[in-house]
Amino acid sequence: MWETCREEAPARQTAVRNEEDGFLQRTKYKKTPPRPFPNHNKAMARYMIQTPHKAEECLRPLDEELNKGKDILDKVEFGCSAGDHTGYALVDANNKNEALNKYVPSFIQDRAQVVEVGKFTPEMIRSFHTKAA
DSSP states (O other), X not given: OGGGGGOOOOEEOOEEEOTTTOOEEEOOOEEOOOOOSSOOSOSOEEEEEEEEOOGGGTHHHHHHHHHHXXXXXXXXXXXXXXXXXXXXXXXXXXXXXXXXXXXSOGGGTTTOEEEEEOOOOHHHHHHHHHHHO
């Protein structure tokens, strides 16, 4: 059934941030393949990571992410200011363990949720119904 996930996605417009003024600039339309789920034939898979922590330990995950480097810190969004002491990230990694070790502070790795995710196109969904019938 998952073999049908190899279809191409429609063209879409992308944007990049201008380094001088910080505004987004549109780029040309390009075709990008969907991220099939599960992701068996790609070197990199996409993972959604949730890293809950307690209010008392809030600075520790922030410090650990900062120590891993700005590029890692840039990938993680935190809900702490809204009272949700959780870090959220959507990352590419070779496997679940790499995602866990690279993006999750060591002291909360046992609490982290790392889930491989992917997108489906309308054509893929229709083909699933056809094959299921």
